[in-house]
Amino acid sequence: MDLPVLTPGQFELVYNGFSLAVAAMGAGFLYFVLSRGQVAPAYRTALTVSALVVAIAFYHYLRIFEGWAASYVLEGGMYVPSGVPFNDAYRYVDWLLTVPLLLTEAVLVLRLKQGAGGMIARLSAAAVLMIVTGYPGEVSSDTATRLLWGTISTIPFIYILYVLWVELGRSLAAQPEKVRVLVRNLRLLLLATWGVYPIAYLAPVLGFDGAGAVVAIQTGYTIADILAKPFFGALIVWIAIEKSRADGWSPSDAKAVAAAKA
Numbered sequence: 350m351d352l353p354v355l356t357p358g359q360f361e362l363v364y365n366g367f368s369l370a371v372a373a374m375g376a377g378f379l380y381f382v383l384s385r386g387q388v389a390p391a392y393r394t395a396l397t398v399s400a401l402v403v404a405i406a407f408y409h410y411l412r413i414f415e416g417w418a419a420s421y422v423l424e425g426g427m428y429v430p431s432g433v434p435f436n437d438a439y440r441y442v443d444w445l446l447t448v449p450l451l452l453t454e455a456v457l458v459l460r461l462k463q464g465a466g467g468m469i470a471r472l473s474a475a476a477v478l479m480i481v482t483g484y485p486g487e488v489s490s491d492t493a494t495r496l497l498w499g500t501i502s503t504i505p506f507i508y509i510l511y512v513l514w515v516e517l518g519r520s521l522a523a524q525p526e527k528v529r530v531l532v533r534n535l536r537l538l539l540l541a542t543w544g545v546y547p548i549a550y551l552a553p554v555l556g557f558d559g560a561g562a563v564v565a566i567q568t569g570y571t572i573a574d575i576l577a578k579p580f581f582g583a584l585i586v587w588i589a590i591e592k593s594r595a596d597g598w599s600p601s602d603a604k605a606v607a608a609a610k611a
């Protein structure tokens with residue numbers, strides 16, 4: 350999209366949002382790495398995947414943040430495009446890597462008895478299709494093109510929501526009582542945050558003007574990313590802690606094993 354002139358308030362809202370995202374991704378990384386000892390070995394891969402997601406996003410948000418600062422110059426009290434294009438591809442490449450990983454993380458933490466590998470493959474393929482077909486619409490300034498690719502991208506999106514809602518829903522009955530509440534929250538968080546992406550994407554179609562649309566898209570994606578990556582990852586940690594407990598594992602077991610080996 351072509352960059353519009355922004356008021357200082359609009360420019361800084363987006364700028365500060367990117368800065369917050371860098372902090373949230375970095376803090377999430379530390380939390381996921383440091384929480385490993387709190388969960389049974391069976392759940393550690395899920396935590397590793399969460400750490401990968403926020404590490405990838407940390408890098409991309411640094412680039413997005415720099416890119417945003419370079420795309421504008423302050424002139425006569427307004428932020429005007431500097432001529433350096435803002436690169437939307439960082440965000441889409443980030444999603445291409447992190448969305449399949451996020452889906453993997455959710456399936457892994459539930460430790461489904463059968464079909465987990467197939468489910469991860471189907472969800473990941475749909476995620477790649479959704480993101481690849483969304484991109485041409487994202488970078489187009491033409492409303493009809495945006496709508497066309499947005500509609501195509503919504504087909505795999507609905508498939509992902511269906512699989513998560515219905516198939517993960519079926520696994521609920523097999524989960525211990527305390528875990529069930531957390532898994533329900535996980536599904537709700539997924540639905541609520543993933544729903545923000547197509548809405549933010551539609552901002553230019555929903556009647557926002559140039560400046561309003563850019564601000565709505567960028568802040569919408571940033572807020573959704575903070576909820577979908579570090580916050581979602583924290584929920585995964587809490588589920589893993591509860592499931593470890595339900596499996597009869599406690600952090601002191603790990604200490605006892607280490608002491609016995611020493």
Ligand code: RET
Binds near residue numbers: 506577
């Ligand atoms: C696009 C294009 C318009 C239609 C739809 C979209 C959906 C995007 C989604 C992205 C999720 C990203 C996540 C990132 C976190 O790491 C591509 C905006 C449906 C759902 C969860």
